[in-house]
Amino acid sequence: MSEPxxxxxxxxxxxxxxxxxxxxxAAATAIEAASRTPRRGWPGYEDALVIDFLASPGYFNYPxxxxxxxxxxxxxxQSGITAVNLTVSQGDFEQTVADIARWExxxxxxxxxxxxxxxxxxxxAAKRDGRFGIVYGFQDTVPVGPDLGRLxxxxxxxxxVVQLTYNVRNLxxxxxxxxxxxxxxxxxxxxVARMDELGVLVDLSHCGQRTTAEGIAASTNPVAxxxxxxxxxxxxxxxxWDAELRAMAExxxxxxxxxxxxxxxxxxxxxxxxxxxxxxxxxxxGEDHVxxxxxxxxxxxxxxxxxxxxxxEFVAGRIERGIAAPAEDPDVLFTVGxxxxxxxxxxxxxxxxxxGHDSRRIEKVLGAxxxxxxxxxxxx
Numbered sequence: 001m002s003e004p005x006x007x008x009x010x011x012x013x014x015x016x017x018x019x020x021x022x023x024x025x026a027a028a029t030a031i032e033a034a035s036r037t038p039r040r041g042w043p044g045y046e047d048a049l050v051i052d053f054l055a056s057p058g059y060f061n062y063p064x065x066x067x068x069x070x071x072x073x074x075x076x077x078q079s080g081i082t083a084v085n086l087t088v089s090q091g092d093f094e095q096t097v098a099d100i101a102r103w104e105x106x107x108x109x110x111x112x113x114x115x116x117x118x119x120x121x122x123x124x125a126a127k128r129d130g131r132f133g134i135v136y137g138f139q140d141t142v143p144v145g146p147d148l149g150r151l152x153x154x155x156x157x158x159x160x161v162v163q164l165t166y167n168v169r170n171l172x173x174x175x176x177x178x179x180x181x182x183x184x185x186x187x188x189x190x191x192v193a194r195m196d197e198l199g200v201l202v203d204l205s206h207c208g209q210r211t212t213a214e215g216i217a218a219s220t221n222p223v224a225x226x227x228x229x230x231x232x233x234x235x236x237x238x239x240x241w242d243a244e245l246r247a248m249a250e251x252x253x254x255x256x257x258x259x260x261x262x263x264x265x266x267x268x269x270x271x272x273x274x275x276x277x278x279x280x281x282x283x284x285x286g287e288d289h290v291x292x293x294x295x296x297x298x299x300x301x302x303x304x305x306x307x308x309x310x311x312x313e314f315v316a317g318r319i320e321r322g323i324a325a326p327a328e329d330p331d332v333l334f335t336v337g338x339x340x341x342x343x344x345x346x347x348x349x350x351x352x353x354x355x356g357h358d359s360r361r362i363e364k365v366l367g368a369x370x371x372x373x374x375x376x377x378x379x380x
Contacts, residue, residue: 041350044359045080049127050345051367053161053256054205054227054293055084057114057132059307060334068106075299075342076132077113082367083123083133085161085226085293089143093150096143100136100157107134118158120374137161137226139206141172141191148194155198160378161224162195163203164188164215167237167323173211176237177325183210184218192218199379204248205238205256205293212244221377222252227293229263230280234273236262238325242284249285254373256293257281259336259344265327269336271351278352278365287361291369292348300340301333 057076058068068076090099107114117123117133126133136159144150144162151162164184167175172188174181184192192215195202202223204212216223225248229239239262240248245255257277263269281290301307312330319328339347345366352362 041346042353042359042362044363045346045349045366048349048363049123049367049371050081051083051370052081052292052294052298052345053085053135053224053254053370054087054137054258054295055081055298056086057084057134057298059299059301059310060295060297067109072297072299073110073113079132079298079342080346081132081298082127083117083135084298085135085137087139088136088159089138089140091142093143093145093147096138096154097157100159103134103136116158118160119378120371123371123374135160137163137203139163139203140166141170142166144191146171146187148191151191151194151198151200155200159200160374161201161203161226163205163226164192164207165211166206167325173215174208175206175211176208177323178208181208181210183214188215189218193220196220199377201373201377209241209244212240213247216244216247216251216253219251222254222373223248224253224373225255227256227258227260227295229258229260230277230284232284233277233280234262234264236265236326238262245281245284249289252289252373252376254289254291254369255281255285256291256370258293258295259339260295260334261327261332262325263336271336271338271347274336274339274348275351275355278348279355282361282365287364288369288372290365291367292345292365294344296335296344298342300342301335303333 057072086103088099088103089096107116113132115126115131115133117126117135123133138159141162141164164172165175167177169175169178171185172191173184192202196219202215202219203226204215204223205225205227207215225240231239231241248255257274259274261269263273263277278290311333315324315328315330318324341347349362349366352365
């Protein structure tokens, strides 16, 4: 049987970073040894505000209920990441409230390492204290359902960013896989207006083209595309075309470039592909409107039999439910091999520096642009 074209089981072990191919105890030893080796990359990482605006300290792309294990907590602590946008929309209203409660218990259990972020002040405190901040976010509005009053409830529970649709249609608008490509519904416009009032950031990552365009226009606040790529570099329904990126930037928004196979359909993506998408986004949007939203776990993929089993079940379930994006394959991992590290944000900074980007721009892409957006949108 021929090997799948992106990151298959064999190509993961062969082509990923050497660290990723090691068993976790050996990987931890390698990480510790590497930390004692003088670095020649970008020198500003430890001082920067580093935001990965779609990630999780636990495994992200297959089901794994909290609690977090010791390896995940250690990776979060050593990542250098100030905060992530953690998806907590796991179904209907009751299921999502229960998921938030589980994460609240995780944060309390590991309060010396992990902290809640519900304001810019919380974010700055996380950086000052050397803790890993978690921002609760939704990747769908299904938990809100038809009741706008639920937005207030979720805001009080710490939900600071809400994606309007996932890949398919909901009450708000069309996702990027809907062939009809309808825009925002009347209810969707009311929801955006209420989000603006509450200071909840509008996310358009998985939205269809019309829903994206109309979401940008409808919001009185700048919006985000927290995790996507540039369709002009590699066409894919999950990526955004230049017109969408430009409109977002003109209203003050930020796009986060993801670390998914969609960066280079047909072959395994590399750090060079990530940089290509970042550079294209900077060219289209300007350096004040580009960040990172990896769509990955902070803990690197270990390539174990157990991981592959769970990953295959996860992707097969997505395909069966009709929510998988084109070319999602149970035998292809969701990662960028040479960035498969808990220090991937530092590796991206190094790659940008090697391409001649100055420290000011690198700081913006690593997190400063997200912080500026949060100051403009979050209230209270």
